[in-house]
Amino acid sequence: MTLLTPAPPAGAQPAPRTHTTPRTFEPPVSRADWENRARQIREQILVSAGLWPMPERAPLRVHRFGRIEHAGYSVEKVLLETWPGFYLGGNLYLPLGQGPGPFPAVLTPHGHWPQGRATDMPEGSIPARCIHFARHGIAAFAYDMVGYGDTYFAGDSSETLRPADFSQRHRAFPDTPETRLWGVNLLGLQLWNSLCALDFLAALPEVDARRIGVTGASGGATQTFLLAAVDDRPAVLGPVCMVSHTMQGGCVCENAPGLRIRFSNLDFAAAAAPRPQILVGATGDWTRTTLEVEGPAVETVYHILGAPERLRYVRFDAGHNYNRASREAVYAWFEHWLLGRPDRPACREEPYTAPPTEELWIGSDPQRPPTALRAEEYVRTRIESRRRQWDRLLPKRREDLAAFTLVGRPLWFHTLQLAPPSGPPRIVFSPLQTLGSERRIRFEIHDGETPDPLEGIYHLPAREVRRNRQKPWLIVLVADPDPTGTDPDTSALLAECLQQGHSVITLSRFTPVPGPSTTPHFHTYNRTALQSRVRDLATVLRSVGRLVPNGTPVRGRLLWGSGRAGLWALLAAPEADAVVADLRKIPLHDPRLLVEPDLFCPGYLAMNGPLTPVLLAAPQPLHLARAGELLPEETVRHLYAELGRRRAFRTSDTPPDPRDIFRWLRGL
Numbered sequence: 001m002t003l004l005t006p007a008p009p010a011g012a013q014p015a016p017r018t019h020t021t022p023r024t025f026e027p028p029v030s031r032a033d034w035e036n037r038a039r040q041i042r043e044q045i046l047v048s049a050g051l052w053p054m055p056e057r058a059p060l061r062v063h064r065f066g067r068i069e070h071a072g073y074s075v076e077k078v079l080l081e082t083w084p085g086f087y088l089g090g091n092l093y094l095p096l097g098q099g100p101g102p103f104p105a106v107l108t109p110h111g112h113w114p115q116g117r118a119t120d121m122p123e124g125s126i127p128a129r130c131i132h133f134a135r136h137g138i139a140a141f142a143y144d145m146v147g148y149g150d151t152y153f154a155g156d157s158s159e160t161l162r163p164a165d166f167s168q169r170h171r172a173f174p175d176t177p178e179t180r181l182w183g184v185n186l187l188g189l190q191l192w193n194s195l196c197a198l199d200f201l202a203a204l205p206e207v208d209a210r211r212i213g214v215t216g217a218s219g220g221a222t223q224t225f226l227l228a229a230v231d232d233r234p235a236v237l238g239p240v241c242m243v244s245h246t247m248q249g250g251c252v253c254e255n256a257p258g259l260r261i262r263f264s265n266l267d268f269a270a271a272a273a274p275r276p277q278i279l280v281g282a283t284g285d286w287t288r289t290t291l292e293v294e295g296p297a298v299e300t301v302y303h304i305l306g307a308p309e310r311l312r313y314v315r316f317d318a319g320h321n322y323n324r325a326s327r328e329a330v331y332a333w334f335e336h337w338l339l340g341r342p343d344r345p346a347c348r349e350e351p352y353t354a355p356p357t358e359e360l361w362i363g364s365d366p367q368r369p370p371t372a373l374r375a376e377e378y379v380r381t382r383i384e385s386r387r388r389q390w391d392r393l394l395p396k397r398r399e400d401l402a403a404f405t406l407v408g409r410p411l412w413f414h415t416l417q418l419a420p421p422s423g424p425p426r427i428v429f430s431p432l433q434t435l436g437s438e439r440r441i442r443f444e445i446h447d448g449e450t451p452d453p454l455e456g457i458y459h460l461p462a463r464e465v466r467r468n469r470q471k472p473w474l475i476v477l478v479a480d481p482d483p484t485g486t487d488p489d490t491s492a493l494l495a496e497c498l499q500q501g502h503s504v505i506t507l508s509r510f511t512p513v514p515g516p517s518t519t520p521h522f523h524t525y526n527r528t529a530l531q532s533r534v535r536d537l538a539t540v541l542r543s544v545g546r547l548v549p550n551g552t553p554v555r556g557r558l559l560w561g562s563g564r565a566g567l568w569a570l571l572a573a574p575e576a577d578a579v580v581a582d583l584r585k586i587p588l589h590d591p592r593l594l595v596e597p598d599l600f601c602p603g604y605l606a607m608n609g610p611l612t613p614v615l616l617a618a619p620q621p622l623h624l625a626r627a628g629e630l631l632p633e634e635t636v637r638h639l640y641a642e643l644g645r646r647r648a649f650r651t652s653d654t655p656p657d658p659r660d661i662f663r664w665l666r667g668l
Helices: 031-048 126-135 163-171 177-181 186-203 219-230 265-270 290-304 324-339 375-393 398-415 463-467 488-499 529-542 564-571 611-617 633-642 658-667
Strands: 061-070 073-083 086-095 103-109 139-143 207-217 236-240 277-282 311-316 426-429 433-435 438-446 454-460 474-479 503-509 557-562 578-582 622-625 649-652
Touching: 031 186, 031 219, 031 265, 031 290, 031 398, 073 126, 073 139, 073 186, 086 126, 086 186, 103 126, 103 186, 103 219, 103 324, 126 139, 126 324, 139 186, 186 207, 186 219, 207 219, 207 324, 219 236, 219 265, 236 324, 265 290, 277 290, 277 324, 290 311, 311 324, 375 398, 398 611, 454 488, 454 529, 474 488, 474 529, 474 564, 488 503, 488 557, 488 658, 503 529, 529 557, 529 564, 557 564, 564 578, 564 611, 611 633, 633 649
Parallel strands: 103 139, 103 207, 207 236, 236 277, 277 311, 474 503, 474 557, 557 578, 578 622, 622 649
Antiparallel strands: 061 073, 073 086, 086 139, 426 438, 433 438, 438 454, 454 503
């Protein structure tokens, strides 16, 4: 008997998606539908940023100094120690001569302007908007992106404040297979800094923490809508020139693995609903269709939440900008919602003079604490922090499992990109074929997201064998492909399963994976081979009710994987009713193996590898064969014992014998 095993699809690989691939937005069908999507958007952002679970936030160490008063406002220098040894630089603008407060406040991330938070030019001015807000009774905090201004790692030409260095320092953040496996990235650090900046503003005695807004342009707009999507405290939003269906952001600080496989900037902006928000577009950049596409798309969410008046979208005849016209539209919107002033299309910006840069930059000010943390040390301490979190999170008692599941299940789901398609997949069957005593039906699963289907074969035992078994298992059988496309061991296993009266599903063609992976930001927009394989298994397991012929009794779904496919089976374990994983002594615990194209998965180590899905699946039956050091077996064994299912977890150093496996399962 010949068994087809998963092999690369025929023909060319599908083209990878990039940050300029046009995206669509699916309007929600109900409030519950949107609330569920908004929750998943928040989870995906935090998982991609390496912030799920959230690292411990130590009390924020704040350094404020160099206060200077101007007409209607004061400005001072601020350093926040957002991570031990790492400092976020910024400027705090406060209203002057308008009473003691507390005042509403605005966070102003600057984006990729050449001089960072000190940029003052016709196309965009950070001091202009901060001065205007302060003069109108709203505090403002302008803070750096990593590498800009006063925010840098030791050794990053850090003593200089030359704007020419900012972009180079910004893009020098470590981006290696190790950092990707551990979920440490520049987007995550900047989102963490934004959360700390929000903490800083909310804790100021001069600020009303219930009235805080966020606005920025370009990369600053990316920071704006990502922050609002993961934190409910921002009360009003103003992303400028970045909410687009044709361009998602081209910098590494806007792209983290997995972030936009399912979602786009339209989803991220909509996640703030129903909080007040103004979207600003420009005719001369990728937001040129704000009035026709992006604004109406986001508006569908505000309508379904009963708050259409809380969204405004405008467009100006300009290039990529946060110019005076754009600012004046944002001023009016923010003053309406933060100060209760009458709604109007614009608020005139009074003449201003930007403070000299020496008033804004901290530089080598003697009051500045030394920056001792190097980028590679930051990565190391983030990894150590994650390991400590896992030590605390791993369930050691029955009562620990609920808390572990709250963290572990979203982490597993979003790391492996397991979301099903928006609609039920279409399944196509071929006529029943009889080959000797075996009956088989070929099937295709079309998910609507990829041009080529997932293909497989449903094998049924001979009728006389089936009659002798009351409730057989449905076995999903996967194995490593080999150059011939066949696997004698798995063929024999298939024959034995059928002889025992069980039905078997084998996969003959997986969903094609885009290539090449050298495309910029590939992992932000495309699944890896490993993610795609595990999702295919999840799709089959979820579709069992539609694959099994009517009236066929099934005891449960047994997922059986061999070789590297044994790892796929472990990673898909929460979708199955029982798992047999034969790793064939492949050293899948070796990090050097995890960077190979067919095994690489961003966030894999941050997820704690297969241990998290295995514990999520407990106490379902699990037989682990020839696994070496892949899993801490005692940890798994202890949890199964705590759950009263000690015999449901087995290990062996030999290939699993199907007769023994079925006796074991019957005994349970």
